[in-house]
Amino acid sequence: MALSKHKEASFFRDSFFNHLPRLKRFSTAEASVRTGAPGSPRERCLTMATVNPHVKAVEYAVRGPIVTRAGDLERALRQGQNQSFTEVIKANIGDAHAMGQQPITFLRQVVALCCFPELLESPSFPDDAKQRAQRILQDCGGQSLGSYSASQGVECIRRDIADYITHRDQGVPSDWNNIYLTTGASDGIMSILKLIVSGQGSSRTGVMIPIPQYPLYSAAISELEAVHINYYLDEDHCWALDIEELQRAYLTAKQQCQPRVLCIINPGNPTGQVQSKKCIEEVLHFAFEENLFVMADEVYQDNVYALDCRFHSFKKVLYEMGPEYFNNVELASFHSTSKGYTGECGFRGGYMEVLNMDPQVEAQLVKLLSVRLCPPVPGQAAMDVIVNPPKVHEPSYAQFTKEKNSVLDVLAHKAMLTERILNSVPGIKCNPVQGAMYAFPQIFIPPRAIQEAQSRSLAPDMLYCLKLLEETGICVVPGSGFGQREGTFHFRMTILPSPEKLEVLLGQLKEFHLRFLEEYSQQEPQIPRTAHDQHRETSEQPA
């Protein structure tokens, strides 16, 4: 047993070093000078020295080096190489179907009917699915999903979305002219940021983002050469957004740039908190006072699990704050087909609603979108089903409701399970997963492990996650990819694996964590305990 453990360890080290060069490729920011590599007769036109520096600055941990390594391990497993695990479990990305979640039948029926309209004659499809498909096709050029749509999206789908929002927000009016279909929410977020970035030096646009954040934001800000303004969520209060912290971040940043945008993710990614109505009011008031464009990332609006939490849309809260706010605050809110109970990531469907945008800028937005022609039409069709699901009297209603509730109930169960098991591990502390699809626990990493990581130019939580992957096949994303208070360490894991698998995963994680603490302990007898206490202290220190 001891021998095999030793073997494992040496295997880990070997494979670890093996892929270090690959890691380096992602982490080196400085340009390398090529002096004519062998076999290459001349210097290339496009090298690390001449590639767009803003692209170089982009980082996206959710699909970063750790995921590349997971892919390598998966391939090795398939080719029959022996590992200490039989399967790589990718808990790195909110990819529900890949984790076994079943698509909503009605949605897929409508998409299939749109793809192959001959099926409209088939008796095996319900009438409500056929009606939805016919309605979408009628608004497509030549009644085909293969036509370009208008750049803002298919008109009847935009109207359906506006109706959906009005309904969701209990009557707050939504104008379909303010709705833009997008290629997933990411595309919409990117387009709005692109519109707004301007100025040079101290007038350069600053964008306020939560820390921890979903790294699309930091990646987009880097690519657009805007200024990152970090505001920290309060881990001790369940990742709540604190107005004083917003104020602090804003005032500090104002000396170096022009803060113009405030991004909020609610329910939170990676942090899983659901904002209270009062908190949203405060945020909107702040944005109003400081004249900030608000971007509300609400893609997890259907993913609320905690019994004492509810989703409040920024738009509805804005409306309730009165006309001075509702007619002034510039707000873009984002939704997607990828999350919720549908989990249709591959279709790249999404929309944004844009309020109070200057009409001239709006024309610029339409122009910008038109260059990319249109969002994928099958994704638009999927979005339509989400905003216009079967109604009570329609034939698919019962099955649709059953499927939807079953997905959401299972997610709620897994959210609770994850929090509970993680909190049973000494040295791991996890806030309640109130919503979204992730847990973002804080982990204690012993000083010796931190030293080792530093000597390898790795973030300590990257070392932790890589080791976890090598030893257990579990792929999670280090907290450093999302941002965290200095000196604290986290990882993000999805709650998407099936309950059985999730339980196994959490069990393995627990064992790994204890092993990790032991391995890097400095011969103290009661490591886990000490670690736990230390961890408590660490987390209570303001950073």
Place this chain on the structure above:
Amino acid sequence: MSATRMQWLSPRNLRLLNPGRNESLRRGGSGCRSLTLPLSPGRALSGPSATRRGLPKEKMTENRAPPRAKVLTIDTMNPTVRKVEYAVRGPIVQRALELERELSEGMKKPFVEVIKANIGDAHAMGQQPITFFRQVLALCSYPELLNDSTFPEDAKSRARRILQSCGGNSMGSYSASQGIDAVRQDVARYIERRDGGVPCDPDNVYLTTGASDGIVTMLKLLVCGEGATRTGVMISIPQYPLYSAALAELAAVQVNYYLNEEKCWSMDLGELQRSLEEARRHCNPRALCVINPGNPTGQVQSRQCIEDVIRFAAKERLFLMADEVYQDNVYADGCQFHSFKKVLFDMGPEYSDAVELASFHSTSKCYMGECGFRGGYMEIINMDEEVKAQLTKLVSVRLCPPVPGQALMDLVVNPPQPGEPSHDKFIKERTATLSALAEKAELTEQVLNTVPGISCNPVQGAMYSFPRITIPEKAVKEATDKGQQPDMFYCMKLLEETGICLVPGSGFGQREGTHHFRMTILPPKDKLTILLNKVKEFHQRFTQQYS
């Protein structure tokens, strides 16, 4: 919710009630800032009188808190976005949509229908999808259909193969950012077949969201430097305006080289050299974009010409971008599509090991015309390994190209084979579409060339004709007085009088003093004939009116 609250007008409604606002904004300057302000509640309820009411209010605010300006205005938005232009969906198309709406509301027009010949949107013009493709897509979308006996076996086996390479056997999973492995392998094999065995490594293939996405991504990688070292990108004139739009957005330097209209829009080496040398005085030209078959110009490049271009790129160390989305759209006798990659490899290792090349393909054109699925791929050759890692990272931020589009791309590169149940039908449908296109290409050239004052090069390939039109001096003057490009003036008038929507040549670029328009050859033949005759009549009328 109180009744009064429900009465608030949305900003949009307010704008509709207050059409004068845009006008006053345009006159702009600093005054525009205060005018963009605020739809305070009183104003919101008052509607049309808002502007009047707004003025005293602003005076009041001058002495107090500063007036409430929008965060995002035309003056404070990203200036590079403002510079972007995209004529294919520009003002003329907006007007066409308005006209359509007016027609549907029963307004009287000198025409009964708006014909949109502005964009290569085949299905919208009535082209039918390939049955096999749509069957497989339906199967992938709703796998229960795999038990349906009315679907052919080859469609089912394709669907199974695609699904097996999707996470959780679902098109709803994210794929790898580069695209589904199996699809990339199929693309690689397709390229090898197409290029007579020149090897293709699936690692060099990236699935994209339409070809546009790939092109913008590659340009994004290439842009760096400031001032005289800023990246310059050589593009053909006339060009497809995606290129100029992307370059404007990326603040790269657009370097124009002119195609030779007298020689059927061919590429001329002397012109390339001239353009490059002039550009080198103020920027760092690093990439050369070629569209073959040409958009909007419809020429198909000869093998010799491609060789010359490659030699030029090698000599001048330019990154080559070959837009080959019309590779199946070659109609003229004696013309053949040659891929840049094949020619590059035929030129021997001196070139094939050195020249950096990205080539682009799409599901939107050829015989498929599946624009709405936003499928496409690019193949990248001789890219620096570290840069390739940067590319992979960059595409990963957007997660993945739409999976249904990837599935469709797979079918395009791996269609039914002889002996498979769907083969005959597939060939029949494909041939019908392509031969109809060939016929329409010829028809278009022929009819346009019968009009005095219009001269049209042969439409050897792609989906457009780009005829040169003579615009009388009086018309040029009237257009100039109106602050319009003469060909925009022409196309606008054509639209208003006939309902035909074309794109003015100025949206693609043209030699100074010449005027053109781009029209697609996509309408069904009978409609196309009517359209061409209407253009003919209009042109004669126009010429007479302004002579």
